[in-house]
Amino acid sequence: MLRSDAVRFVLPLLVAILAISLFTNNKNDKFLGSDNIKNILLQVSVLGIIAVGQTFLIAAGQLDLSVATLAALAGVIGATRIKDGGSELWAVVLVVAICALIGLAWGLLVAGLRIPPFILTLGGTSLFASVALRVSKSSPVPARERFDWLGRMKVFGLQTPIWFFLIVVVVAAVVMRYTRFGRHVYATGSNEEASYLTGIPTARTKVLCFVISSTLAGFAGLVAMARISTGDPRVGSQLALQAIAAVVLGGATLAGGRGSPLGTFVGVVLLAVVQSALTFNNVQTFWNDAVFGGVLIFAVVVTAVGDLRRRRGSSRPTGLGAVSTTSASPGPAITDPLQGENNQ
Amino acid sequence: MSSTPVAALELEGITKSFPGVHALRGVSLTLRAGTVHAICGENGAGKSTLIKIATGAQHADGGVIRIGGEVVDRPNRRQVQARGVRAIFQERQVAPDLSVTENVLLDRLPTRFGRVDWRRARQAAQARLDELDIDIDINAPVRSLSVAQLQMMEIARAVSFDARLIVMDEPTASLSRHELDPLFSVINRLRSAGVAILFISHHLDEVFAVADDVTVMRDGAVVAQGPASEFTTDSVVQAMFGRSVDAERVARHDAEVAAAPLIELRGVSSGRLDNVSVSVAAGEIVAVTGGVGAGVSELAQLAAGGAIPALGAVHVADSSGVMRKVRSRRHALSLGVAFLPADRKRQGLLLDKSVADNIVLGRQANGRSLVFGPKQARTAAASLVPLANVRTANTDVIVGSLSGGNQQKVMIGRWMGVDSRVMVFDEPTAGIDIASKFDIYAELRRLADAGVAVLICSTDFQEVGQVADRVLVMRSGRVVGEVRGELATEHQLLEMEMAQ
Numbered sequence: 001m002l003r004s005d006a007v008r009f010v011l012p013l014l015v016a017i018l019a020i021s022l023f024t025n026n027k028n029d030k031f032l033g034s035d036n037i038k039n040i041l042l043q044v045s046v047l048g049i050i051a052v053g054q055t056f057l058i059a060a061g062q063l064d065l066s067v068a069t070l071a072a073l074a075g076v077i078g079a080t081r082i083k084d085g086g087s088e089l090w091a092v093v094l095v096v097a098i099c100a101l102i103g104l105a106w107g108l109l110v111a112g113l114r115i116p117p118f119i120l121t122l123g124g125t126s127l128f129a130s131v132a133l134r135v136s137k138s139s140p141v142p143a144r145e146r147f148d149w150l151g152r153m154k155v156f157g158l159q160t161p162i163w164f165f166l167i168v169v170v171v172a173a174v175v176m177r178y179t180r181f182g183r184h185v186y187a188t189g190s191n192e193e194a195s196y197l198t199g200i201p202t203a204r205t206k207v208l209c210f211v212i213s214s215t216l217a218g219f220a221g222l223v224a225m226a227r228i229s230t231g232d233p234r235v236g237s238q239l240a241l242q243a244i245a246a247v248v249l250g251g252a253t254l255a256g257g258r259g260s261p262l263g264t265f266v267g268v269v270l271l272a273v274v275q276s277a278l279t280f281n282n283v284q285t286f287w288n289d290a291v292f293g294g295v296l297i298f299a300v301v302v303t304a305v306g307d308l309r310r311r312r313g314s315s316r317p318t319g320l321g322a323v324s325t326t327s328a329s330p331g332p333a334i335t336d337p338l339q340g341e342n343n344q
Numbered sequence: 345m346s347s348t349p350v351a352a353l354e355l356e357g358i359t360k361s362f363p364g365v366h367a368l369r370g371v372s373l374t375l376r377a378g379t380v381h382a383i384c385g386e387n388g389a390g391k392s393t394l395i396k397i398a399t400g401a402q403h404a405d406g407g408v409i410r411i412g413g414e415v416v417d418r419p420n421r422r423q424v425q426a427r428g429v430r431a432i433f434q435e436r437q438v439a440p441d442l443s444v445t446e447n448v449l450l451d452r453l454p455t456r457f458g459r460v461d462w463r464r465a466r467q468a469a470q471a472r473l474d475e476l477d478i479d480i481d482i483n484a485p486v487r488s489l490s491v492a493q494l495q496m497m498e499i500a501r502a503v504s505f506d507a508r509l510i511v512m513d514e515p516t517a518s519l520s521r522h523e524l525d526p527l528f529s530v531i532n533r534l535r536s537a538g539v540a541i542l543f544i545s546h547h548l549d550e551v552f553a554v555a556d557d558v559t560v561m562r563d564g565a566v567v568a569q570g571p572a573s574e575f576t577t578d579s580v581v582q583a584m585f586g587r588s589v590d591a592e593r594v595a596r597h598d599a600e601v602a603a604a605p606l607i608e609l610r611g612v613s614s615g616r617l618d619n620v621s622v623s624v625a626a627g628e629i630v631a632v633t634g635g636v637g638a639g640v641s642e643l644a645q646l647a648a649g650g651a652i653p654a655l656g657a658v659h660v661a662d663s664s665g666v667m668r669k670v671r672s673r674r675h676a677l678s679l680g681v682a683f684l685p686a687d688r689k690r691q692g693l694l695l696d697k698s699v700a701d702n703i704v705l706g707r708q709a710n711g712r713s714l715v716f717g718p719k720q721a722r723t724a725a726a727s728l729v730p731l732a733n734v735r736t737a738n739t740d741v742i743v744g745s746l747s748g749g750n751q752q753k754v755m756i757g758r759w760m761g762v763d764s765r766v767m768v769f770d771e772p773t774a775g776i777d778i779a780s781k782f783d784i785y786a787e788l789r790r791l792a793d794a795g796v797a798v799l800i801c802s803t804d805f806q807e808v809g810q811v812a813d814r815v816l817v818m819r820s821g822r823v824v825g826e827v828r829g830e831l832a833t834e835h836q837l838l839e840m841e842m843a844q
Contacts, residue, residue, distance in 0.1 A: 177717065177718065178715060178716070178717040178718075179714050179715060179716060179717075180708060180711060180713065180714055180715065180716035181714070182716075183708050183716050183721075184708070184709075186697075186701075187694060187697075187701075187705060187708070190694040190695075190696055190697055191690075191693065191694045191695065193690060193691050194685075194690070194691050194692050194693055194694060195694070195705075195709075196650075196673060197648070197650050197673060197683055197685060197691050197692070198677075198683075198705050198706060198709045198758070199673055199674045199676070199677030199678075199706070199709040199710060200674075200705070200708070200709040201674060201709075257694070257696055257697070258696075
């Protein structure tokens with residue numbers, strides 16, 4: 001299943017990235033220069049780390065909208081800790097631990113009380129934004145040129161955020177593909193009730209996904225803060241939706257059971273290449289969001305058309321119900337993506 | 345009836361092929377108005393494709409379709425519906441949160457000054473139900489109806505569209521015995537009102553109870569066709585499979601059963617269940633049976649640890665023979681309890697995943713090591729697929745595309761992979777055609793002979809008589825009788841269930 005998915009989802013994205021790059025490079029050969037490539041990767045590292053965390057959740061049929069403001073909060077707390085000359089490492093450990101606990105709380109609420117994660121984390125989004133403003137007293141907190149190793153230092157020619165991003169992608173890919181937990185994530189997302197009745201610890205799996213996602217979001221927030229040496233409470237409000245977009249571009253469905261960190265990596269890079277190409281082609285910036293939306297819509301439509309073809313082509317589809325005579329659908333047959341739950 | 349000149353539906357030489365499969369090879373049938381025409385055939389015979397073509401969900405490659413005498417070329421659903429053809433599928437097509445009234449009338453709610461006239465709407469819906477003598481509260485939300493009531497409501501809806509032809513796809517599949525008679529009397533009313541009915545069913549006794557004409561299909565072709573009176577159950581079965589199916593009891597090979605039970609339900613009460621005790625020893629097949637309201641399915645859930653009883657407990661022997669109280673489904677799994685739910689699609693399988701992903705799921709759930717990679721999965725799948733006799737081209741096939749029988753074998757294989765010592769089956773052959781049923785029965789016996797304690801929860805009296813060593817009969821959540829397997833005829837079980 002993984003190999004064919006990789007071909008179906010990742011290959012078209014790679015083709016798109018290549019086409020856009022060659023087109024832009026034709027006009028301005030700095031586009032494919034190593035400086036711009038490094039720049040693209042650097043720009044995208046924070047989003048990428050968050051998106052990888054989101055990949056776990058979406059593959060498990062869950063969702064977390066609060067990662068963007070959690071990242072901002074993490075940056076603010078980190079900057080505040082060292083403003084008074086505290087230890088950098090201690091600040092990082094503290095922030096990551098707080099975020100892990102928040103993820104644990106989300107997971108317990110979702111798995112234990114069966115609260116739809118969409119609504120719950122929407123609430124969290126506002127909550128964290130407010131707390132970040134309170135902690136920072138509504139203005140950016142200077143980090144005084146600290147956290148060099150986290151945001152600006154170069155290792156083997158690449159800045160550390162790029163390394164963090166790449167390491168997170170590779171580790172996540174290994175975890176998803178080769179560990180029991182990773183397989184449980186896919187099983188839970190594919191059919192939670194069946195997985196539970198088989199004996200898979202679906203609750204534990206979901207909780208762990210929330211912990212991973214929140215932890216990575218907190219870490220990404222610290223990286224973002226370190227890059228600009230400032231804990232900005234209003235940074236990256238778009239990050240959550242962009243992360244979800246990247247995960248879906250990479251072959252995941254919000255219904256769960258699909259998605260991969262490598263796909264997400266390619267999805268994130270595609271978004272960044274598009275943005276960079278717009279700049280290189282002197283497209284006015286107010287078009288950026290429109291293009292972002294267009295790419296996402298185009299990608300899901302292409303995937304949906306592919307799925308439809310495959311369904312039509314199969315000899316004995318089970319989906320007689322799909323051609324329903326009424327506009328309404330029977331409850332359990334169709335998963336509500338906003339609910340993110342496969343049963344009930 | 346034979347005097348009716350115009351046929352409601354005529355199919356002539358319908359062909360359809362999918363990549364690599366000839367789904368239909370020149371199927372012809374005539375459905376006369378005011379008659380019931382049954383289509384029989386095992387899974388994959390082409391029944392579903394035929395219905396889809398007749399209802400406009402798919403287009404035929406060749407052949408002629410005449411509805412009410414008029415040729416319709418490659419019709420879509422809307423065109424077919426406009427000619428009075430309605431279909432009632434196994435998957436219910438209703439809006440669960442709306443009332444019966446709204447579901448029956450749907451987009452044709454009567455209005456007054458642009459607002460819904462609820463009084464007239466209710467009257468109209470009630471009239472539809474009364475016509476067919478259906479007793480359902482029209483104000484009830486559809487979510488609260490039973491499966492049988494939903495089906496009746498869908499029939500009423502079809503009639504309210506002035507249906508001249510109603511396709512019923514396995515209408516009896518999810519009904520219990522007591523719910524059949526009302527369905528049949530509605531069908532009879534429709535028939536005498538001149539409505540033609542295309543009736544698809546696995547159950548031959550039901551076919552003979554209602555059908556005027558019978559068409560038997562095999563491998564996409566019609567192999568027998570004619571008035572129902574010219575067929576017997578045996579001749580239909582013979583035509584369906586091209587051979588007669590052996591309906592003998594799957595007898596126990598080794599008469600000795602270890603005395604100590606591997607699983608014991610002690611005085612379990614929960615929901616409908618009232619103080620139920622059952623035990624199964626190694627090598628034994630015990631069946632619990634009863635009507636749909638008896639609580640048989642709930643019992644299966646409890647036995648497998650999928651739910652924990654309010655009173656009493658389920659005890660399972662661990663590897664050293666000590667009885668342990670089951671705390672959760674996962675705990676039950678670690679004690680070697682397998683669970684094969686009735687609703688395989690919703691509760692058993694990862695439908696969008698491969699055979700390999702599904703068949704290794706037991707091992708995946710049970711093991712302790714952190715690592716579980718694709719290589720391990722592939723090796724495990726390669727050994728489990730032949731062990732469970734799953735017929736599939738390769739282990740990468742998506743499990744949702746397999747037949748019901750093969751899907752159930754994937755489930756059995758899943759549990760062979762973890763050395764299950766107790767296997768709980770809820771409706772082991774639900775949605776499985778007759779020939780594959782016997783495969784599954786043989787599989788159950790092989791499991792028992794290998795020392796597994798098999799607990800079957802089934803509402804199919806014929807089935808439990810054929811496969812079980814011991815049968816417990818339940819009614820309204822209580823065990824009302826027990827009988828040895830070889831004495832458990834349908835008649836005997838029915839009597840026990842009805843007694844008192």
